[in-house]
Amino acid sequence: MFNEQPLAWYAVYTRPKCEKKVADLFTRKKVEHYRPVKQLVRARKMIEEPLFPSYVFVHIPESRNWVVRETDNVVNFVYWLGQPAIIPDHEIALIRHFLRDYEEVTVEQVPIQAGGERAPAAGGKIIQLSSNRVKVELSSLGCMLVARIPSREITVITGSKTVNGHHY
Known part of the structure; x- marks a missing residue:
């Protein structure tokens, strides 16, 4: 057509x-x-x-x-x-990856900052990565995915972070 x-x-x-x-x-x-x-x-x-x-x-x-x-x-x-x-396709893919790779996944609202609009992120932007938690922003939905992870699954590779084989 x-x-x-x-x-x-x-x-x-x-x-x-x-x-x-x-x-x-x-x-x-x-x-x-x-x-x-x-x-x-x-x-x-x-x-x-x-x-x-x-x-x-x-x-x-x-x-x-x-x-x-x-x-x-x-x-x-x-x-x-x-x-x-x-x-965006990449945000649907990110949701699928989080649910497949992590057992404890929750959704939190992205805090609104006074005094300006936020530009949408081009991809899954890491908000927090600690020894037991990763937060990734879904800008099109105004929220973030939060997963609890064992620290043994986090590795740093030349400045980028990898969790369960996914680069953020």
């Missing part, structure tokens, strides 16, 4: 506790999506908990946003400056 639009990742806001239902509907509609979940043990039972409550990410061309909007339990796209927020 000549009018083929590029695919982009968008954050979709769902009704509370409906992320899995929405993801299942996207699967039926053949909409590529990603529902980041962390595995937790509760009462000796393994459960999945959403990393981003009420969010599912979709990978679609802008022209197919109607398919997402017409899906049950979808409230709307997440907007930034009057447009649906586009999540």
Whole structure:
């Protein structure tokens, strides 16, 4: 097709506790999506908990946003400056890597600094790297991923830092 639009990742806001239902509907509609979940043990039972409550990410061309909007339990796209927020591929990849490589991953809001706007980072920018924690900024979502890691998994290689084989 000549009018083929590029695919982009968008954050979709769902009704509370409906992320899995929405993801299942996207699967039926053949909409590529990603529902980041962390595995937790509760009462000796393994459960999945959403990393981003009420969010599912979709990978679609802008022209197919109607398919997402017409899906049950979808409230709307997440907007930034009057447009649906586009999540860069590298940030989706960073979320996938964190959930795959670390057991204890949480999300924290990025503190807003008074007196100026922050420029978006070009990649996963390390906020903190200590003996047992790494924080990486997701600028498009205004938050950071935080993971607890054993110090034996951190190595310094000529000025850059490596955690579980990933360079930051």
